[in-house]
Amino acid sequence: MRAVSGESAAARALLSGAHRVVVFTGAGVSAESGVPTFRGPGGLWKTFRPEQLATPKAFARDPRLVWEWYGWRRELLASCRPNLAHVALARWMLQREGVTLVTQNVDDLHERAGTPELMKLHGSLFEDRCSGCGRAAAAHRRTDGPTDRDDGTMLPLCPECGALLRPGVVWFGEMLPPDALARAYQRAGEANAVLVIGTTGAVYPAAGIVHEARAEGAAIIVVDPGQTEYDAVADIRLTGPAGELVPPLLA
Ligand code: BJW
Ligand code: ZN
Numbered sequence: 001m002r003a004v005s006g007e008s009a010a011a012r013a014l015l016s017g018a019h020r021v022v023v024f025t026g027a028g029v030s031a032e033s034g035v036p037t038f039r040g041p042g043g044l045w046k047t048f049r050p051e052q053l054a055t056p057k058a059f060a061r062d063p064r065l066v067w068e069w070y071g072w073r074r075e076l077l078a079s080c081r082p083n084l085a086h087v088a089l090a091r092w093m094l095q096r097e098g099v100t101l102v103t104q105n106v107d108d109l110h111e112r113a114g115t116p117e118l119m120k121l122h123g124s125l126f127e128d129r130c131s132g133c134g135r136a137a138a139a140h141r142r143t144d145g146p147t148d149r150d151d152g153t154m155l156p157l158c159p160e161c162g163a164l165l166r167p168g169v170v171w172f173g174e175m176l177p178p179d180a181l182a183r184a185y186q187r188a189g190e191a192n193a194v195l196v197i198g199t200t201g202a203v204y205p206a207a208g209i210v211h212e213a214r215a216e217g218a219a220i221i222v223v224d225p226g227q228t229e230y231d232a233v234a235d236i237r238l239t240g241p242a243g244e245l246v247p248p249l250l251a
Contacts, residue, residue, distance in 0.1 A: 011195075011221045011236045012249055018098075018192035018219075022184075023089060024209055025103045025110070028198020028224055032083040032243040035076070035107055039200055040226060054171045059131065063155055063164055070167045074125055074139070077107050085197065085242035086113035092250040093117070100187040104199060104206050106169045119180045121206045123169035128156065132163025140165060176205060188213040195249075196222045197242050201229035223249070 015021060027037035037043045048069065052058050059066045082090075090113040093099045101118050103110055106125040110118050123129075128137040140156035156165040170176055188194065188209040201207040207229065214220055214233055222234040223245050231237060238245050 005238075007236055007238055008245065008249060011238060014193055014219055014221065014236070015195065015249065020098045020187070020191045021100070021193050021195060022188050022191040022209070022213060022218075023099060023101045023195045023197065024199065025089075025101070025105060025197045026199020026201075027105060028226075029085050029103075029242045029246075030080070030083070030105060030107050030109050031198065032085070032241055033080040033107075033109055035080055035109070037198075039202070050172060054169075055173060056131075056171055059164075059166055059171075063166070066167070067155060070125065070169075077109075077125060080107070080109065082109045082113035083243045085246040086110055086115070088247040088250045090114040090116070100184075100191075102184045102187070102206075102209060104203065119184050121170070121176050121180055121184060123167075123177070125167065125169060127168030128165040129168040130158035130161060130163055131166045132158060133161040135160055136168060137165055139168075181205065184209055185212055188218070189216045191216075191218045193219045193221065196220065196224070196228070196230055196234075197246060198224055199228065200226075 027035065031037055038045045053066055053069050086109050089101060093101060093116050101110065101115055103118060103120055104122050106122050108124065108126055126139045128139050129135070130137065135158065137158065157163065158165055189212055191213050194210055194213045196210055201210060210220060210230055211233070219235045220230060220233055221236045221238070222228060222230050223238045223242055225240050
């Protein structure tokens with residue numbers, strides 16, 4: 001583990017003195033668990049084009065391709081474990097009051113680390129939703145359901161209306177869950193400090209939470225090994241991997 005730097009000590013002091021803290025996480029917090037990020041080196045968007053996979057139009061065009069991609073990501077997650085950053089955050093939240101954890105991640109690693117309360121803004125890889133009637137459904141097994149295509153591909157169908165089930169995540173051009181988004185913005189507006197971990201801050205409206213908090217006077221701490229959209233507004237910037245930098249920050 002790295003020695004605690006002056007910046008890290010300042011961030012620690014700031015967090016322990018803050019009554020209300022919002023922690024805002026992105027794909028980078030799960031990187032050391034083996035989950036690929038989206039935009040960095042080796043990121044998912046380097047290999048796959050989002051417009052081919054993460055939009056309602058893409059699903060309408062080729063649901064099998066989209067399901068294959070999400071099936072691959074579900075399987076990958078099954079072999080991943082929460083890392084030291086997920087665990088430190090969960091313990092910290094159990095020990096003190098006034099912390100809200102908002103994540104853009106669709107993995108389940110914050111939950112598996114024992115996080116007591118979590119706002120998920122982009123849905124979950126482990127839920128399905130009906131593309132017709134919108135009902136939520138537990139994640140199907142890939143072999144469930146009748147076949148609906150001439151090529152024999154098994155695709156999951158809604159038990160209520162018969163339309164195709166789709167992954168329960170938020171795609172480009174879709175609305176975020178309105179209640180979770182409104183609560184996240186509200187908590188951000190009330191926060192004394194925001195701890196941003198592992199996100200480029202490029203995807204809106206989620207990314208705006210940090211700017212909302214800053215406009216209302218919160219201090220911004222960024223933990224990330226790379227450049228982010230928040231670097232210009234951060235009060236403290238800790239450069240490095242979350243699994244190394246987050247535990248000493250919250251100890
Ligand atoms: C480490 C590390 C280590 C590495 N430790 N760190 C305003 C301006 C411009 C555009 C828009 C705007 N408002 C809306 C838009 C359009 C669009 C958008 O934002 N586009 C931009 C990309 C330009 N937004 C939308 O379409 C949203 N919907 C919407 O606006 O609806 C409007 C509407 C209104 C009324 C009716 C209907 C609609 C929806 C956005 C949904 C995004 N979904 C995704 C996919 C989810 C499903 C899936 O996973 O397949 O969510 S996109 C993808 O990006 C995913 C992520 O949650 C999200 C954010 O990515 P994140 O977490 O920041 O990852 P990376 O890879 O970018 O960054 C990783 C970071 O980790 C890096 O900084 C690394 O350095 C770091 N890192 N290792 C710590 N060890
Ligand atoms: Zn349905």
